[in-house]
Amino acid sequence: MGYKTYTSFGLTTFLVIIVALYLLFTDSGEAFDVGRFLEETSPFVWGSLGIGLCIGLSVLGAGWGIFLTGASILGGGVRTPRISTKNLISIIFCEVVAIYGVIMGIVYSSKLQTVPEAQLYTRDNYFTGYALFFGGLTVGFCNLLCGLCVGVAGSTAALADAADPTLFVKVLVVEVFGSVLGLFGLIIGLLMIGNAKEFLPGSPAVSTIRI
Amino acid sequence: MEGLFFNVNSGFLEGIVRGYKSGTLTQSHYASLTQCETLEDFKTQLSATDYGNFLANEPSPLSTTTIADKATQILVDQFNFLRSNSVEPLSKFLDYITYGYMIDNRDTHELLERCHPLGIFDTMPALCVATNVEELYQSVLVETPLGICPGMTPTLNTKYHDQRPISVIASLLLILTDMNIEIIRNTVYKAYLEDFYNYASTIGSTTAEVMHSILAFEADRRTINITINSFDTELTKEQRAKLFPAIGRLFPAGNNVLAKADDIDQVRQVCENVGEYRSFFDNSASAQSNGDLGDFGVAAQLEDRFFRMEVHLNKLAFLQQFQYGVFYSYVKLKEQEIRNITWIAECIAQDARDRIHDFIPIF
Numbered sequence: 350m351g352y353k354t355y356t357s358f359g360l361t362t363f364l365v366i367i368v369a370l371y372l373l374f375t376d377s378g379e380a381f382d383v384g385r386f387l388e389e390t391s392p393f394v395w396g397s398l399g400i401g402l403c404i405g406l407s408v409l410g411a412g413w414g415i416f417l418t419g420a421s422i423l424g425g426g427v428r429t430p431r432i433s434t435k436n437l438i439s440i441i442f443c444e445v446v447a448i449y450g451v452i453m454g455i456v457y458s459s460k461l462q463t464v465p466e467a468q469l470y471t472r473d474n475y476f477t478g479y480a481l482f483f484g485g486l487t488v489g490f491c492n493l494l495c496g497l498c499v500g501v502a503g504s505t506a507a508l509a510d511a512a513d514p515t516l517f518v519k520v521l522v523v524e525v526f527g528s529v530l531g532l533f534g535l536i537i538g539l540l541m542i543g544n545a546k547e548f549l550p551g552s553p554a555v556s557t558i559r560i
Numbered sequence: 561m562e563g564l565f566f567n568v569n570s571g572f573l574e575g576i577v578r579g580y581k582s583g584t585l586t587q588s589h590y591a592s593l594t595q596c597e598t599l600e601d602f603k604t605q606l607s608a609t610d611y612g613n614f615l616a617n618e619p620s621p622l623s624t625t626t627i628a629d630k631a632t633q634i635l636v637d638q639f640n641f642l643r644s645n646s647v648e649p650l651s652k653f654l655d656y657i658t659y660g661y662m663i664d665n666r667d668t669h670e671l672l673e674r675c676h677p678l679g680i681f682d683t684m685p686a687l688c689v690a691t692n693v694e695e696l697y698q699s700v701l702v703e704t705p706l707g708i709c710p711g712m713t714p715t716l717n718t719k720y721h722d723q724r725p726i727s728v729i730a731s732l733l734l735i736l737t738d739m740n741i742e743i744i745r746n747t748v749y750k751a752y753l754e755d756f757y758n759y760a761s762t763i764g765s766t767t768a769e770v771m772h773s774i775l776a777f778e779a780d781r782r783t784i785n786i787t788i789n790s791f792d793t794e795l796t797k798e799q800r801a802k803l804f805p806a807i808g809r810l811f812p813a814g815n816n817v818l819a820k821a822d823d824i825d826q827v828r829q830v831c832e833n834v835g836e837y838r839s840f841f842d843n844s845a846s847a848q849s850n851g852d853l854g855d856f857g858v859a860a861q862l863e864d865r866f867f868r869m870e871v872h873l874n875k876l877a878f879l880q881q882f883q884y885g886v887f888y889s890y891v892k893l894k895e896q897e898i899r900n901i902t903w904i905a906e907c908i909a910q911d912a913r914d915r916i917h918d919f920i921p922i923f
């Protein structure tokens with residue numbers, strides 16, 4: 350095991366154990382309360398995190414895919430300039446992945462409405478918060494992996510096209526199947542918030558936090 | 561996972577080297593080259609390929625050495641472009657490729673012009689003034705990059721420094737004989753192959769796979785060549801065994817048998833144990849009974865088979881993307897192509913058209 354892995358895992362585990370034992374031995378073990386954490390965290394946190402992850406991971410995937418493909422197109426295009434125009438389609442497939450992220454970001458952010466603190470903590474609002482978080486995570490990861498897949502396939506398509514022009518369409522079919530993955534993420538993300546209402550103020554009696 | 565980060569530093573260069581590779585001569589090019597009547601036709605045919613007008617400024621009549629030199633210069637220019645645009649670890653990998661040529665450029669008595677241009681290093685002119693054997697050892701083995709390769713100096717140090725000083729001077733004085741220069745050269749080459757093999761393992765999965773198969777064959781080829789060339793010479797069997805690299809399919813069992821071998825039949829037996837090498841000696845038996853080639857003919861055929869196998873393995877390297885083996889393979893394949901066109905040019909120049917097809921086609 351390398352020095353870096355050993356230090357990072359070891360130090361983290363050590364700190365976690367120290368904190369846990371401290372809580373245990375100073376009679377505040379009950380401070381570690383997952384249920385309370387979930388109830389007390391504002392649904393806005395979950396919602397905003399979800400939207401941020403959605404667009405952030407999608408753009409990461411798209412950018413990664415574009416540089417993977419772009420480097421190979423540039424290299425192959427030195428000797429075979431004809432590939433540079435046709436292979437822009439691989440770049441477009443990667444870009445589409447980022448567009449999916451933007452669309453979902455816009456759809457999700459329409460659920461964010463301001464609600465005063467005292468009326469925030471209703472069942473429906475919790476549901477919306479969690480749905481936005483996990484929906485955003487799903488879309489983000491799907492788009493990240495889709496961008497990677499299209500990027501690697503696009504890089505191979507560029508080099509194959511430079512060697513033999515008849516290969517381009519065949520490798521493009523592989524890329525098309527890869528880009529469908531992002532679409533799947535988009536569909537599931539939409540389904541996940543299908544039943545989530547936007548953030549609405551509840552009546553004061555229902556929405557107080559238990560201390 | 562190598563595909564995710566390879567393109568950051570080396571994607572552009574991989575595209576460039578694949579572009580170079582697509583410009584290598586194909587069967588149709590060779591067909592038109594072999595039909596040339598004079599070297600001027602030859603030059604015209606070559607100008608239609610990626611070689612372009614590389615012979616444009618040469619005075620006619622052309623000589624085949626000029627053609628070979630200019631073609632090699634093209635390869636060197638391409639390699640230097642790749643080398644100057646690369647970063648670690650690719651730059652170190654490309655340096656390793658040049659070390660092999662540096663080892664072959666060792667003789668201080670040869671003219672600098674006969675040295676392979678890829679192996680020229682900065683202190684090379686200083687070599688020509690080294691008359692004392694210790695200066696020779698110092699400059700060739702210690703000051704070249706070879707001397708600072710990790711893992712290489714221990715081998716040489718144990719060979720030269722463990723002995724008492726008197727015998728060291730005595731053995732160094734023997735260096736002036738040709739045979740011992742060959743021993744030094746082969747020892748250094750053995751260390752280089754093993755070092756390159758280990759370096760390829762540290763780089764990663766696909767590069768390691770591709771380079772291991774190529775370098776293993778290279779090691780086996782040297783082992784077999786050293787064995788065959790040392791029959792009937794003063795090289796003792798212990799000395800011979802020390803020159804065999806510790807990598808390859810023939811290591812360790814085949815190496816042990818080859819160290820004790822006395823004739824070519826034993827070499828054939830060893831090679832039959834390895835599937836890929838069985839065919840190296842196959843037809844030589846029938847050819848020997850047919851045309852009485854003798855040992856020299858067998859060796860020439862063997863050398864041809866080795867080249868074909870090397871070309872085959874280097875072509876396979878291009879089937880994998882996101883690895884450094886393509887750079888090594890391109891250099892070797894281009895070299896083979898230069899040997900091919902030199903051969904064809906020689907056959908045209910000397911009007912020996914019956915053997916003009918004796919080259920090894922690449923693609």
